[in-house]
Amino acid sequence: MSILISYSKVLEIAGDIIRVEVPAGGHDSDAAPRFNDLAVVQTAGGGQSLAQVIDLKERSVALQVFRGTKGVSTDSQVRFLGHPMTVTYSGNILGRVFRGTGEPIDGGPDLSQDPRVTIGGPSVNPMRRVLASKMIRTNVPMIDVYNTLVESQKIPIFSVSGEPFNAFLGRIGIQADADVVVFGGLGLIFDDYYAFRKTFEEAGVFHRTVMFVNLASDPIVERMLIPDMALAVAERFAVEEGKRVLVLLTDMTAFADALKEVSIAMDQVPANRGYPGDLYSQLARRYEKAADYAKGGSVTVLTVTTMPGDDITHPVPDNTGYITEGQFYLHNGVIDPFGSLSRLKQNVIGKRTREDHNQVMNTTIRLYSGARDAQQKQAMAFELSDYDQKLIRFGELFRQRFMDINVDMPLEAALDLAWRTMAECFEPQELLMKQELIDKYFPRPTQQV
Template sequence: MIRKEINKISEVGKALISVEGNPGVALNHVVELLEADSNQSLSFAKAINITEDATRFQVFNGTSGLSTKTKIRMLEVPLTAGFSNKMLGRSFDGAGQVADGGPEVIFEKEISTRLDTLNPTVRNVPKQALWTGIPMIDVFNTLVKSQKIPIFAGPTEPYNRLLSQIAQGAQADVIIFAGIGLKFDEYQYFKDQLSQSGNIDKTIMFTHLAGDSQIKGLMLPDVALSVAREFGDQGKDVLVLLTDMTNWSNILRNVANYQDMIPSLQGYPGSLYSELAKRYEVAADIEGAGSITIIGATTLESLEDPVPDNTGYITEGQFFLENGKLKLARSLSRLKQGVNGKTRSDHRAIMTAMASLLADAEKAHEASEVGAANDPYSQKLLRYRTDFINNIEEPFGEPIELEAALDKCWAILKRHFEPTETGLSKKLIDEYWDKN
C-alpha cells in the first residue's frame, strides 16, 4: 500500500511541528518522519490539532535535526502499542520500543493506547487486601487490590525505596514499572531490587530517563497502562508502579505551553485533573477478568501544589512520606473500609483510637515547643508520640504480619495510657488490654 506523503514542514518548534493546509490526517493518527534524501526513519509523530489551514504534530523523538524538507509519511492509524507475553523481563521506552539492548520482541498484537473508560458496571467493588508487612499500611491504611494510590513525598524522601519495598512483597502476577523523568540511578535501583526479589521475570519496565524526548515521557503511561490493561483483561492481577507523576505532569505543562494553551494554576493546563484521572482510572478490579492496581509516586514541595492536589482528588488515598516516616495524619486509604472490617475485631477501633490520640499528641507537641505541655497527661501524650513515630510510622523495618502489628499497637497504648483514656469500647478493652 502506498502511503500518502507530505513534503513540506512549515514550522518546527520544541516537540511540535506543523504543516500548512489540510493533508487529510485524522486526529491522533500517527505519521512517520523520514530523512528527505535517504528515506531513513527519524521519528514518529501524532496529529494533535487539525484545521483546514494547518496541522500540528507532537514528535516522539523530539524535533532536533528536523528541517522543512523532512518528509512526513501518513500511516492512517491511531497510536498503538505492541503486546506480547515475551515482554516480561524486558525494558522498553515510552513508545514501547525495546530499550535494553536485547533482541527485538515479536509482538503478538497491536493494542490501542486510547485508554477508553472501563464501563463502571463491570467493575467489582474492591474487597481484597494486599498485605505489605508495613504496619502503617496494613493496620492504618490497608492497601486493596485494584486501588490507585500514590506516595506523596518531598523530592529527597526515599519514595522509590518505599515503592520498591511494596512491590517486592506484591501479590501480583505481573508488575509493570512505568518510570518517567527518572535519573539513571533510580532506574538501575528498581531493576536491581526487582531482580534480587526474584520478581524481574514477571516485570515489564517502561522507562523514560530525564533528558529523553518529552513526548516519549508524555506517552509512556498510556503505553504502559495499555499493556497492563491487556494483561488485566486476560485475567492477570497486575501491579503498576508509576514514578514520578510530578515529572509527567511537568512534561504535560511544557507541551501545553508549546501548544499555547491558556494555563490555569502555576502554568499547568486546565485539563490537568482530567489528564491525571484518565491514567489513574485504569486501576480496576474487572468482573470476569483480572485486576490492575496502581501505586504511584508524586513528588511535591507543598500539598497545595496543583499536581498532588489534583492527584489527591483522583486517587483512592495517599501514603504520605516525611522525614523517612509514613505519616499517619496525612495518609489515607479510601478502600480500607472494604477490607478492615473482616480482619480482627479490634482492627478498626484501634486504628481510630490511636489516630485520635496521635492528633492530641501532635497538639501537645506543638504546645511543648512553647513550654506549655507541662501537665502529666501532655507528658504522656508526648511519650506516646515518640513511641508511635519510631515503631509504627517507620516503613523500613522488618515486615510484620497484621496480627502481630495489632498486638504491637495494644502494647504501645498500654505503655502510655489508662484504658478509659483510649476512647476504646469497654468490650474491646476487656478482650485485648491484658493480653498484651
C-alpha cells in the first residue's frame, strides 16, 4: 500500500498550475512524488481537487489542478497519493460514458468496485506484434476501395473547421467491422458530444462502445488524459479478451493545444508556433499504441486532426504525418482521392479482397485524374475530343457515386459499381486493364443498368 505524504507550502499559483515546495531529500524517499502521480489539493471551505504532477525540480513539484486553482491558497495542503491516473476496466464499461477524470457521467451504476488499470504505459514490445494484414470494412467506398483501413493502422482524418468530420467519424464508428469501439472526445461542444452519443445509440452499437468525453468547458488537463484513458482500455480489450478494437479520437489538434497551454504556463521554451518541443514525442506516444498482437486482438487508431487555415505545414498535422501510416483528407465535404493515402493498403488489397480490387482502384483513379484535366481544358475553352467527353462523364459519375461521404455500400458492391460506371463511359479496350479481368467483370450490354 502506498504511503501518503503531505506538503503545505505552495510556492506559486499560475493559472491551473501550482508549485509545491518539497523538503531537501524529499525526492529520495520511496514515498516521494513521481512524475504523473496524482495528488489531492485542499481548497477553501474544506473542499478538495485532484491534481497531477507535471514537473519535478530539486526542491519543488509542479501540479496541474483538474478543477482549477480557485480556492487554493499558499498554505493549502497537498497530499500525494503515490500512484498515477488509473481508469476503470471491466466488461461493465461497455455502453458507458466517462469524463477526463475517469468518472462516469451517464448516471449509470457505480463502478468503484471494478478493477482499474494505469494509463499512459509504454507501447507494446514490437516482438509481440504481427504484420498488419487484415482489413477493417467501413462501407465507405473512398476508404474501402481506395484507401483501405487496415487493422492496427494509425491514421488521421485531416480536415478544417466547418467540415463534417465529426459526423463522418461517428459513421465509421457505427459501420466499422470491429468488436469494440472506444471513443475519445477532446474539447467537444455539448452538441457534438450529444450527436456522437445519439449516433451510437440509434445505430444499436452503444453496447460495444465506450466513451471518454472532455467538453470545451472542462479543464484542459482532462483533455490531455482522454487519449491515454481510451488507449489503456483499448489495449486491455485487445490483449486480455482478444478483441478487435477501433479507437476514435477527435480532435488531436485540441490535445496539442492543451499541451501548448500547459507548456506556456510552465515557462518552457516554445518551439514552432509556440508548441512544446516534444510535440512529436507526445503524439507518437499515443499513436504508437496501435498494434496487431501476436497473442490477442488488435488496436486500430483513427483520429481527427484539424488544420488551422487549411495549412498542412502547421505543426500538428506536420508532425502527425511523420508518425502515422497515411491520412484521409476530408475537403469540401468529400474524401479527396489525391490528398488521401493508406500506406498499409497493399497488405490487404488483392490478398484479403477480390482479385480485381487493385486494378479497379488504379484504373478509376487514373480515369478520374484524366477527367480533372479534361474539365480544365473545357474551362479554358479548348477543343475537347470524344475521349475527353467520356472522361468528363466518368468524372461526374465518380464524384456522385463514390466521393460523397454519405455513400454506404459494401466493398464488393462498390467494385461492381466501379465496373458498371466504367462500362457506361468507355469501351473495354480503352480501360487498359488486364484482359482476364475485363472478360470476367466488365458488364455486357445486357448487364448494364
